Amino acid sequence: TKFNDLKKVLFLEEAENMSSYDSYKEFNRRVLSPSIKSINEKTDLKVEYSYKAVRGKGSASGVLTFTILSIGGMVLLENIKSNDSKYEESSERIKQQIGYDMIVDTNNVVYVDQIVRIMCDIDMADDVKSAIKINSISVPISQLQAKFKSLTGEEVLFVCKKYRAESKKVKNVRSYITSCLYNAAENLKLDKLKPKGSFDIDDFDDFVSNFHALDDYE
Incomplete structure (x- = not known):
């Protein structure tokens, strides 16, 4: 995004004191930096930005680059750097x-991509004798690898739904997702065995929405 174009979008060129926004330094101090800080602290987005001046044309002609690092604690796969061809092979196999x-769509792509990344890390681990704690129990990497190789798309979507419902309470996303994946098959079976009249948080949200909708008929 060009600096001047961004000012137009924000209608700063129409401001009474628009001259005070001419330099990138002042614009960054008064507008950009506080806005990005607010987004990172008050939303589930984590965003960073960089600025590159155009030599000889002044700071107003510079270019700003914005990058969404994560959404809801989930890192965007496109921001994860990997030059290892083995990772690409592992990723492709897991996706198949x-x-x-x-299973992927615009609403869950960030979450599914992060799950694929975590599965790749486990799949590519060399020290298969080392262990990861799952539900406070040390589970060998080799056991995780075997478990993950049997995961289905339905189970991955189940983990996505579970994480999205509890994301605000999750402190260690990687550990949480790994545990959920390890237990996905069993937990999905239990979920399907729930009595039809059972109530979970998603049911409650739907109930509240429908209840408020009754006001339209009064």
Whole structure:
């Protein structure tokens, strides 16, 4: 985004004191930096930005680059750097395993991509004798690898739903997702065995929405 174009979008050129926004330094101090700080602290987005001046044309002609690092604690896969061809092979195999193209959409792509990344890290781990704590129990990497190789797309979507419902309470996203994946098959089976009349948080949200909708008929 060009600095001047951004000022137009924000209608700063129409401000009475618009001259005070001419320099990037002042614009950053008064507008940009506080806004990004507010987004990072008060929303589930984590954003960073950089500025590059155009030599010889003044700071107003510079270019700003904005990058969304994560959403709801989940890192965007496009921001994860990996030059290892083995990672690409692992990622492709896992995507085929879970039917990636069939389960991903614009609402869950960030979460599914992060799950794929975590599965790749486990899949590529060399020290298979080392262990990771799952539900306070040390589980060997080799056992995790075997478990993850049987995960289905339905189970991945189940983990996505569970994480999104509890994301505000999760302190360690990687540990939480890893545990959920390890227990996904069993927990999904239990979820399907719930009595039809059972009530979970998603049901409650729908109930509240429908209850308020009754006001339209009064």
